[in-house]
Amino acid sequence: MTNESQQQMHLINHKDLESFVVQILIGNGTPQESAAIVAKCLVSADLRGVDTHGSNRIPSYMERIRQQALNASATPTLRQVTPVVAQIDGHNGFGFVAAHQGMARAIEMAKDFGMGMVSIKHSNHFGMSAWLVKQALDAGMMSLVFTNSSPALPVWGGKEKMMGVSPIACGAPSGNAARPFILDMAPSIAARGKIYKALRRGEKIPTDWALDKNGDRTDDPAKALEGVMLPMGGPKGSALSIMMDVFSGVFSGAAFAGHVTNPYDPSKPADVGHFLVAIRPDLFMTMDEFKERMDYLYKRVTESEKMSGVDQIYFPGEIEMITEEKRLAEGIPFADAEIASLNKEADLVKVEHLRVQE
Numbered sequence: 216m217t218n219e220s221q222q223q224m225h226l227i228n229h230k231d232l233e234s235f236v237v238q239i240l241i242g243n244g245t246p247q248e249s250a251a252i253v254a255k256c257l258v259s260a261d262l263r264g265v266d267t268h269g270s271n272r273i274p275s276y277m278e279r280i281r282q283q284a285l286n287a288s289a290t291p292t293l294r295q296v297t298p299v300v301a302q303i304d305g306h307n308g309f310g311f312v313a314a315h316q317g318m319a320r321a322i323e324m325a326k327d328f329g330m331g332m333v334s335i336k337h338s339n340h341f342g343m344s345a346w347l348v349k350q351a352l353d354a355g356m357m358s359l360v361f362t363n364s365s366p367a368l369p370v371w372g373g374k375e376k377m378m379g380v381s382p383i384a385c386g387a388p389s390g391n392a393a394r395p396f397i398l399d400m401a402p403s404i405a406a407r408g409k410i411y412k413a414l415r416r417g418e419k420i421p422t423d424w425a426l427d428k429n430g431d432r433t434d435d436p437a438k439a440l441e442g443v444m445l446p447m448g449g450p451k452g453s454a455l456s457i458m459m460d461v462f463s464g465v466f467s468g469a470a471f472a473g474h475v476t477n478p479y480d481p482s483k484p485a486d487v488g489h490f491l492v493a494i495r496p497d498l499f500m501t502m503d504e505f506k507e508r509m510d511y512l513y514k515r516v517t518e519s520e521k522m523s524g525v526d527q528i529y530f531p532g533e534i535e536m537i538t539e540e541k542r543l544a545e546g547i548p549f550a551d552a553e554i555a556s557l558n559k560e561a562d563l564v565k566v567e568h569l570r571v572q573e
């Protein structure tokens with residue numbers, strides 16, 4: 216047990232967490248196979264230290280099921296459009312389930328034809344994009360993983376919530392001498408969770424993180440939470456967010472242009488869109504050559520000369536992989552309040568409470 220941010224923290228074994236999440240999902244009408252996919256993706260985020268997109272999302276997802284805003288038993292349907300293109304209708308089921316099926320199909324097409332592209336409509340929030348990049352990596356594939364999301368960012372020059380903080384993710388395998396490349400980044404300067412943390416600690420925030428509700432820059436976390444997040448890199452982050460909407464929303468037939476519903480809003484379906492591509496890395500050279508080149512890139516990046524104050528240079532996704540190795544061995548830290556909120560969900564469906572390792 217540790218103390219972090221004035222909260223008691225407890226360690227949870229990832230297998231215990233995964234089976235607990237599966238039971239809650241099944242208790243809320245999710246079929247076993249879908250529950251296993253959703254739980255694995257959420258716990259994967261917990262393991263990688265992406266705590267904002269892990270099992271703590273269960274209460275909001277379950278509320279959406281209870282309010283019939285999300286159909287837990289929906290089965291996505293797939294339409295093959297060309298030999299390398301497929302479209303999935305998620306039928307308002309879990310985004311995790313539709314996207315998992317979509318990436319599996321993209322991988323099959325890539326095995327046969329070099330690449331596969333899947334567009335998904337009528338879906339829901341799929342959490343941390345990196346789990347899809349990992350699904351492709353497990354099959355030895357490079358990937359692009361795009362999604363749109365509910366409005367949280369203004370477009371550059373604007374002050375109203377318009378575009379989503381929609382993550383851009385992609386990956387490529389490496390050889391034995393390097394970690395794989397896993398980029399997974401939201402186009403905002405700072406995660407909203409960092410503003411909540413500053414609020415809890417009574418700290419100010421940098422003035423480039425957010426605008427208050429009047430559209431003015433603020434260093435007050437409470438005012439920032441009433442306003443909007445700012446895109447990273449000014450107009451460039453705003454453009455990346457619009458790009459996610461073009462490929463995932465406009466192109467797929469899902470909601471777009473600020474019309475995706477927030478995952479914490481249980482009043483109506485979200486209609487999220489996703490765009491997935493799997494690519495075989497050995498299209499232009501042997502797989503061994505590709506991996507050697509990735510290993511060389513990793514070495515060049517991580518061994519480049521450091522600026523002052525930097526101890527180590529990491530490859531994209533590397534910090535999360537190190538966290539995952541640690542958490543697989545030691546357990547995943549959860550705060551008292553987070554465990555209580557998960558156990559409340561367990562009580563609602565008469566499931567045993569989460570087992571805690573002290």
Ligand SMILES: NC(=O)c1ccc[n+]([C@@H]2O[C@H](COP(=O)([O-])OP(=O)(O)OC[C@H]3O[C@@H](n4cnc5c(N)ncnc54)[C@H](O)[C@@H]3O)[C@@H](O)[C@H]2O)c1
Pocket residue numbers: 265267268340341342343344345362363364365380381382397398399400401402405406528529530531532533534535
């Ligand atoms: N589904 C959705 O609608 C949605 C919306 C927003 C965010 N998300 C998820 O939230 C998560 C967090 O996103 P984020 O933008 O806050 O991530 P982040 O800023 O923590 O990391 C972004 C990227 O930068 C890399 N990185 C971070 N620090 C580094 C360092 N010191 N050296 C080298 N590389 C480094 C990470 O490995 C990662 O690839 C993501 O998993 C994303 O998919 C999902």
